[in-house]
Amino acid sequence: MALTPKLVLRQSQSLVMTPQLMQAIKLLQLSSLDLAAYVDKELEQNPLLERHEQAPEAPVRGEEAPEPAAWEDPAPGSRAEIESRLGTDFGNVFPDDAPQAAERAPAAERPEPGDWSGMGAGSASAGEGADLEAYVAERPTLGDHLERQLMLAVGDPTDRAIGQHLVDLIDAAGYLREPLDDIAERLGAPLDRVERVLGVIQTFEPTGIGARSLSECLAIQLRELNRFDPAMQALVDNLELVARRDLASLRKLCGVDAEDLADMLDEIRRLDPKPGHAFGSEVVQAVAPDVTVRAAPDGSWIVELVADSLPRVLVNQTYYAKVARSAKSDTEKTFLTECLQTANWLTRSLEQRARTILKVATEIVRQQDGFLAYGVAHLKPLNLRMIADAIGMHESTVSRVTANKYVATPRGVFELKYFFTAAIASADGGDAHSAEAVRHRIRAMIDAESPDDILSDDTIVKRLHDSGVEIARRTVAKYREGLRIPSSVQRRREKQSAHRPA
Structure with a gap:
């Protein structure tokens, strides 16, 4: 058979992921904070986009969000027009309070006409409010706290360099996890010298810092309190028996009676097992819900989107028409066309994202009505396919919608997942x-x-089976360990110890 070139026409179907489709998928799974950052970036890059300052009403029960309207120039003589001309934002001024405040201020504190030197960053001339973050005291980190003590305690440059490296290796809890042998080999320093510098660091505040184990951390704190006697040392060296509440073995090892052992255990509990957490802990950010659920008078549930979590952007059609008339080169026209397409796509994508989130959340509320009415015990089994089939969407879309999204219910704030x-x-x-x-x-x-x-786990299995739940013992043990509940033997020792008369 001869090999000859030829043309063959074939017809096939394929799914092409356009850049806009990929961006829409990415937009769907962003959290409210990430979405706000993304929109801010687009507002900086696209001159045709304008932020809609007044938040729209949240759609209720599947109600579609309103379509974006064209941006309009402020009316002549209006507040917006005056502010735009003067470059000043009067939104933070209370008209009823401002005159009285100026009259109550001492004459020496009143700014002279034209003198704005006393105003902070973001004054009226800048068109922004005062930067309150500039007045917040910075919280020192654990590393900064230890470095300041190291500069005062260690004078030798070599020891100071070793100490700086050790400080950098101490984790947020205050522990040095890496073996000293590896540290000494990496630094090319004698092991005894590294140990000596570590000993100096272990005298720093907070007490117990730089320990390599929980036993060493507790021992450092007990030495500081002058309570590290042989009995206490035996107790600290056998913390696994403390965790198991094996009091008989502890009394034998420490050589004390039951009353002395109880006092020693109370003293151990008063120590800090993670001294580093007192410094540089990250500020816990409050969860901002994307959806709210509240009870209706007729017994149903009202599902609403939180307006603050929905950034609204509008297309400045007036500005586009004005600039398009003055565009001469093909490059300028192409740039304006791309900006207009991107702006229109972003507004449509944001509205589609809001409708999709509301649709998925409404169906979840419908499926989990028992949980909202009666609590966790009435939570039903649910998976992504059940929601996807109910609302006519793909399972992957539901997965993206429920990622990093939160709902505020009468029973608390929960992630959709x-x-x-x-x-x-x-x-x-x-x-x-x-x-x-x-x-x-x-x-x-x-x-x-x-x-x-x-x-016991077997007893729990039997009681669950009597109440209609078919479950294996290993599943009960897995759930119990996931809830951080100790075994029946450890719980018996703890509760008997807690109820023992003093």
Whole structure:
């Protein structure tokens, strides 16, 4: 058969991921904070985009958000027109309070006409409010705190360099996790010298810093309190027995009676196992919900989008028409066309994102009505496919919508993914149970147990089976460990110790 070139026409279908489609998918899975940052970046780059300052009403029960309107120039003589001409924002001035405040101010403190030197950054002439972050005191980090002490305690340049390296290796909890042998080899310094510098660091504040284990951390703090006697040393060296509440073995090792051992354990509890957490801890950011759920008078639930989590941008059609008439070169026309397309795409994508989130959240609320009305025990098994089939979307779209999104309910703020739980079969052949609801039952059982009647995993399995939950013992053990609940033996020792008379 001869090999000859020829032309063949074939027809096929393929899905092409355009750049705009990829951006839309990325936009869908962004959190509210990431979305705000993305929109701010687009506002800086695209001259045709304008921020809509007045937040629209949140869509309710699947109500579609309003379409974006064209940006309009401020009316002549209006406040917006005056502010735009003067470059001044009067939004932070209270008209009723400003005159009185100026009259109450001493004459020496009143600014002279035309003298704005006393105003901070972001004054009226800058068109912005005062930068309050400039007045917030900076919280020292653990590394900064240790470096200042190192400069005062160590004078030798070599020892100071070793100490600086050790300080850099101390983690947020205050521990030095890397072996000293590896550190000495990397620095090319004798091991005894590195140990000596570490000993100096372990005398710094907070007490217990630079320890290589929990036992060493507690020992440093006990030495500072002059309480590290042989009995206490034996107790610190056997912390695994303390965790197991094996009091008999501890009394034998420490050579003390029950009363002395109880006092020693109380003293151990008063120590700080993670001294580094007192410095440089990150500020916990409050979760901003994207959706709110509230009860309606008729017993149903009202699902709304939080307006603050929806950045609104408008297309400045007036400015585009004005600039387009003055554009001469092809490069300018192409640039304006791309800016207009990007602006229109962004406004449509934001509206589509809001509708999709509301649609998914409404269906989740409908599926988990029992949880909102009666609590965690009535949480139903739910997966992404069930929501996707109910609203006619792809499963991957639902997954992106529920990522990094939060809903505020009468029972608290939850991530949307919280409502998706695995199913556990029913013992009587009825509806399946949610894994989260079963975990809640296990915790409730253990919290209600008495010191004389500690529930083993087998007993919990039997009680769950009697209530209609078909579950294996290893699953109960896995859920219990996930809830950070100790075994029945450890719980019995802890509760008996807590109820023992002093």
